[in-house]
Amino acid sequence: MLSLALRSTRKRCRLNGRDALSTAARAVVIWPGWEASPTMCPRHGLLQESRKASNGTWRPVSALDEWVAREARPISLRQLMVFGRSLTESRLISSANYVRTELPARIAHRLRDMQQLPYVVVTNPHINEVYDLYYNAFDQFRKMKEIKTLEDNEKLCDIISLNLKGHLTVIPKLAMGILECGGLMDPQYLDKFMNTILRSRISRRVIAEQHLSLTETFNSPYFSPGAKLSESDFIGEVFIRCSAKDVIERCAKAVTALARSTNGPGVPIPEINVVGHLDASFPYILSHIEYIVGELLRNSVQAVIERHQKRNMASAPSPVEVTICEAQEHVIFRISDRGGGIPRAELPYLWSFSKGPNSQHRLENLGQVPRMAATMQELHIEDELGRADLKTPTYQSSHSSLSSLSSRPPGLRLGMGLPLSRVYAEYWAGNLHLHSLEGYGVDAFLQISRLGNKNEQLVTRASMDSV
Ligand SMILES: Nc1ncnc2c1ncn2[C@@H]1O[C@H](COP(=O)(O)OP(=O)(O)OP(=O)(O)O)[C@@H](O)[C@H]1O
Ligand SMILES: [Mg+2]
Numbered sequence: 001m002l003s004l005a006l007r008s009t010r011k012r013c014r015l016n017g018r019d020a021l022s023t024a025a026r027a028v029v030i031w032p033g034w035e036a037s038p039t040m041c042p043r044h045g046l047l048q049e050s051r052k053a054s055n056g057t058w059r060p061v062s063a064l065d066e067w068v069a070r071e072a073r074p075i076s077l078r079q080l081m082v083f084g085r086s087l088t089e090s091r092l093i094s095s096a097n098y099v100r101t102e103l104p105a106r107i108a109h110r111l112r113d114m115q116q117l118p119y120v121v122v123t124n125p126h127i128n129e130v131y132d133l134y135y136n137a138f139d140q141f142r143k144m145k146e147i148k149t150l151e152d153n154e155k156l157c158d159i160i161s162l163n164l165k166g167h168l169t170v171i172p173k174l175a176m177g178i179l180e181c182g183g184l185m186d187p188q189y190l191d192k193f194m195n196t197i198l199r200s201r202i203s204r205r206v207i208a209e210q211h212l213s214l215t216e217t218f219n220s221p222y223f224s225p226g227a228k229l230s231e232s233d234f235i236g237e238v239f240i241r242c243s244a245k246d247v248i249e250r251c252a253k254a255v256t257a258l259a260r261s262t263n264g265p266g267v268p269i270p271e272i273n274v275v276g277h278l279d280a281s282f283p284y285i286l287s288h289i290e291y292i293v294g295e296l297l298r299n300s301v302q303a304v305i306e307r308h309q310k311r312n313m314a315s316a317p318s319p320v321e322v323t324i325c326e327a328q329e330h331v332i333f334r335i336s337d338r339g340g341g342i343p344r345a346e347l348p349y350l351w352s353f354s355k356g357p358n359s360q361h362r363l364e365n366l367g368q369v370p371r372m373a374a375t376m377q378e379l380h381i382e383d384e385l386g387r388a389d390l391k392t393p394t395y396q397s398s399h400s401s402l403s404s405l406s407s408r409p410p411g412l413r414l415g416m417g418l419p420l421s422r423v424y425a426e427y428w429a430g431n432l433h434l435h436s437l438e439g440y441g442v443d444a445f446l447q448i449s450r451l452g453n454k455n456e457q458l459v460t461r462a463s464m465d466s467v
Contacts, residue, residue: 067108077452126177168371280326283452295417303339429454
C-alpha cells in the first residue's frame with residue numbers, strides 16, 4: 001500500500017482508496033521499501049515517489065528510514081574543546097566514529113525534509129541537484145565500516161574532504177531553488193526549510209572540519225599525544241580565546257579594503273571605531289564570527305558610502321561605531337551606522353531567503369556564484385583578514401583552503417548576508433536583531449554565548465515555535 005504525505009487540497013482524485021492531489025504536484029508518495037525520488041503517476045497525473053534514483057540505481061527506503069529514526073547527538077563548543085584538549089590515538093578514532101555515524105544521521109533528516117516538500121519544489125532542478133548530492137553523501141557514509149585504525153581514519157578524512165569540496169555548490173543552488181519556487185508555496189514555510197537545512201549544513205561542516213583539524217593536529221610533526229594546549233590555541237577549529245576586539249578590527253580592515261576595491265580609490269570610506277569592553281573574549285569558531293561581523297560591517301559601510309554619495313557632502317562620511325559589551329553569559333556587539341536606515345520596501349524581506357519582489361534580481365546575481373562557502377575569505381580578502389598570519393593553528397586550517405576554492409564578486413548583492421548571518425548566530429545559541437531608524441541609520445545587535453556551554457541549535461526557532 002502507498003503512504004501519502006499530502007500538503008494541500010484542491011482538485012482531488014482517488015488513489016488506492018485515499019485522497020490525493022491531481023493538480024499542482026502537491027503530494028509526496030513513498031512506496032514502502034524504496035527511497036523516494038519523485039515522478040508523476042502516469043495514470044492519475046499525480047505525484048509519486050519512484051523507486052529509481054535519477055541515475056537509474058535503485059534506492060531502498062529502509063536504509064533512509066533507519067537513519068531518520070536516529071536522533072542527532074548535539075555538541076557544544078566546550079565539549080569540542082574538552083574532547084580535543086588532550087588528543088590521543090584512541091580519542092581520534094572515537095572522533096572518527098562519531099563523525100561516521102553522525103553525518104549520515106544528520107543528512108538523512110534533511111533528505112526526509114526534502115522528500116516532504118511539494119512536488120514542484122523538490123523537482124526544481126537546483127533543489128533536485130542538492131538532493132542528489134545529499135543522497136550520495138548519505139550513501140557513502142552509511143556504508144562505511146567502523147573506524148579501527150589510523151589508516152581507516154585517513155580514508156574517512158579523504159571522503160570527508162571530497163564531500164566538503166563537492167558541497168560548496170549547495171548554498172547557491174538552494175538559494176536559487178528557493179527564489180525560483182517563491183510563488184509556489186508559502187514563503188514562511190520555504191524560509192523555515194531553508195533555515196533548517198542551512199543550520200544542519202553548518203552543523204555537519206563543524207563536526208567534519210573539527211575531525212579533519214584534529215587529524216591534522218595529530219599528524220603534525222610538532223604534536224605529542226596527550227599534550228595539553230595553551231589558552232591561545234585552537235582546538236581543532238575552535239579558537240579558545242576569541243578576542244572580540246581583534247575580530248572587529250580584522251573584519252573592519254577587510255571590509256574597508258573590500259569597500260575600496262568595489263567603490264574605487266576616490267570614494268571616501270567611513271571609519272570603523274570600536275569602544276566598550278575591549279578585553280572581552282569567548283570560545284568560538286573563528287570563521288563563523290568573522291562571517292557574521294563581516295556581513296554586518298559590509299552592510300553598514302556600504303549604506304554610509306551610498307548615503308554620503310547621494311548627499312554629495314564634502315565632509316568625511318560618518319563613522320560606523322561598534323560597541324562591545326561583556327555580560328555574564330554573553331558578549332554583545334552593537335554595530336551602529338548612520339547610513340539612512342533600511343529602505344522601507346526591503347524591511348519585510350530582510351530575513352527571508354525568498355526575497356519577495358527582489359527575487360528575480362537576486363537570482364541573476366546568484367547565477368554568477370557557482371560555489372559559496374559562506375566565509376569572509378571567499379570575498380578575496382584573505383590578506384586583509386590576516387587570519388592566516390595572525391592565528392594560524394599548528395595545522396593548516398582545512399576551512400581556509402576550502403574557501404579559496406569558492407569566490408564571489410564582492411560588489412554583487414545576493415540578499416544572503418543577513419539571513420545567513422542569523423543562521424550562524426543562532427546555531428551556537430546566539431541571536432541577531434536589527435533596528436532600523438528610518439532616514440537615520442541602523443543598529444545591529446549580535447549576541448554570542450560567552451561560555452561555549454550551549455549545545456548547537458539544530459532546530460530553528462521557527463520550527464520550535466510551531467511545536
Ligand atoms: N546597515 C544597513 N543600512 C541600510 N540598509 C541596510 C543595512 N543592512 C542591510 N540593509 C538593506 O537590507 C538589504 C539586505 O541585506 P543583506 O545583507 O541580507 O543582503 P545584501 O547586502 O543585499 O546582499 P549580500 O549581503 O548577500 O551581499 C540590503 O540590500 C540593504 O538594502
Ligand atoms: Mg549584505
